[in-house]
Amino acid sequence: MTLAATLSVIPGIPVESIAIILGIDKFMSECRALTNLIGNGVATIVISRWEGELDAKALHDTMAHPITVGEEMERLPA
Secondary structure (H helix, E strand, C coil): CHHHHHHHHCCCCCHHHHHHHHHHHHHHHHHHHHHHHHHHHHHHHHHHHHCCCCCHHHHHHHHHCHHHHHHHHHHCCC
C-alpha cells in the first residue's frame, strides 16, 4: 500500500507499472527475509565467539548432522 501511494506521487512513473513493481517486490521480500535469516545466524555465532560462549565442537556436530540433532531435541521433555 505504501509503495503504491509513493509511486502515485512521483511524476513520470505510470500508475500501471505498480503491478510489475509489486511482482518484483514479492521476490525481493523473500530475498530480504533470507538475507535477514542468514545475518542473524552469523551474528549469533560471531557474538557467542566474541563473548567466549561458543562451543565449537557442538556447533560443528550440529552443522554436520542438523536433522539428527533436531530430532533429538524434539524428543526432549519441554
